[in-house]
Amino acid sequence: MFKKIFSGVQPTGNLHLGNYLGAIKNFVELQNDKGNECIFCVVDLHAITVKQDPKELKKNIRETTATFIACGIDPTQSIIFNQSMVPAHSEAAWILSCVSRIGWLNRMTQFKEKAGKDKEKASIGLYSYPVLMAADILLYDATHVPVGDDQKQHLELCRDIAQKFNNDFNVKDFLKVPEPMIQKKFSRIMSLKDGIKKMSKSDPSDLSRVNLTDNKEEILNKIKKAKTDPLPLPEELKNLTERPEAENLLGIYSSLKSQDLENSINEFSGKNFSEFKKRLSEALIDKIEPISKEIKKLLGDEKYLDSILLDGSNKADKIASKKIKEMKELVGF
Numbered sequence: 001m002f003k004k005i006f007s008g009v010q011p012t013g014n015l016h017l018g019n020y021l022g023a024i025k026n027f028v029e030l031q032n033d034k035g036n037e038c039i040f041c042v043v044d045l046h047a048i049t050v051k052q053d054p055k056e057l058k059k060n061i062r063e064t065t066a067t068f069i070a071c072g073i074d075p076t077q078s079i080i081f082n083q084s085m086v087p088a089h090s091e092a093a094w095i096l097s098c099v100s101r102i103g104w105l106n107r108m109t110q111f112k113e114k115a116g117k118d119k120e121k122a123s124i125g126l127y128s129y130p131v132l133m134a135a136d137i138l139l140y141d142a143t144h145v146p147v148g149d150d151q152k153q154h155l156e157l158c159r160d161i162a163q164k165f166n167n168d169f170n171v172k173d174f175l176k177v178p179e180p181m182i183q184k185k186f187s188r189i190m191s192l193k194d195g196i197k198k199m200s201k202s203d204p205s206d207l208s209r210v211n212l213t214d215n216k217e218e219i220l221n222k223i224k225k226a227k228t229d230p231l232p233l234p235e236e237l238k239n240l241t242e243r244p245e246a247e248n249l250l251g252i253y254s255s256l257k258s259q260d261l262e263n264s265i266n267e268f269s270g271k272n273f274s275e276f277k278k279r280l281s282e283a284l285i286d287k288i289e290p291i292s293k294e295i296k297k298l299l300g301d302e303k304y305l306d307s308i309l310l311d312g313s314n315k316a317d318k319i320a321s322k323k324i325k326e327m328k329e330l331v332g333f
């Protein structure tokens with residue numbers, strides 16, 4: 001079936017293994033599946049929902065673009081673009097925020113996590129963030145949205161918003177209700193320091209994640225220091241319960257090797273962590289080192305990266321400006 005794919009990644013620095021295994025690896029597979037039309041967005045409007053240093057933001061926009069390309073997204077096959085360069089995203093987000101209900105947004109767990117204890121001090125943008133995300137997707141009539149497990153709730157909201165707009169304005173199927181594409185396996189990579197915490201860009205400890213810009217030595221060191229437990233590796237799947245660190249590391253290994261968790265368990269059954277960690281590091285270095293080198297090479301050519309974003313944003317703008325024009329007419333503008 002022909003699929004229109006849309007996804008976005010925030011340019012907030014420290015793109016890591018979780019972003020790769022949970023999302024970007026999947027983007028590349030979808031692009032390489034002939035017949036799919038793919039659009040990948042560097043979502044800088046989302047990034048500013050928490051305070052950013054302007055110089056850092058500019059650098060991170062280029063770094064995210066370089067990461068997409070280094071991971072295998074081909075700008076001649078897919079559209080790679082920058083959200084703030086296409087005005088329709090902000091316009092559609094406003095219209096959709098007037099359709100969305102406060103009760104729906106109040107249920108979003110990511111806001112609760114990100115806003116922390118002092119919700120009164122969080123930005124309004126952080127609260128309405130999922131409405132902007134819905135605008136991103138709906139402007140392109142995307143049929144499928146590949147994301148990591150943490151974005152599931154936002155995609156359900158996007159579906160509700162699309163249906164409410166279509167109902168309110170009596171236009172069946174005007175906004176396409178998209179399907180989430182969340183990998184069944186390994187869709188949530190956890191911190192190397194705590195198996196029940198998500199691997200995250202914003203974790204203050206760099207040892208908690210493998211960054212896509214890490215070199216061989218950094219990867220070796222992080223895996224060496226990764227948290228484990230005192231038992232040997234399990235002999236059976238059921239013995240992984242309540243061993244979140246072992247489960248996460250075996251999951252990372254399986255995902256890198258594109259094999260089932262059961263296969264990895266059989267491979268290391270009863271062995272100690274030091275032997276497993278050696279093999280895990282090798283698998284990580286095989287995958288991440290070439291990406292890391294390519295990102296660094298691309299970052300040396302800012303003109304090239306800027307030209308990719310300009311070209312992609314022009315293409316995206318053609319699609320999005322047509323849709324927002326129709327939306328405005330429906331609203332009565």
Ligand code: AMP
Nearest residue numbers: 009010018019022023147148188189199
């Ligand atoms: P973000 O960095 O929040 O813009 O996320 C970009 C993409 O990476 C989204 O599809 C997320 O769901 C995915 N992602 C982020 N962190 C993880 C993680 N720890 N495990 C799996 N996927 C993740």
Ligand code: TRP
Nearest residue numbers: 006007008009010043133136137
């Ligand atoms: N909210 C997503 C995240 O933090 C990023 C994102 C913004 C996105 N717009 C999107 C993902 C549209 C998919 C589709 O990971």
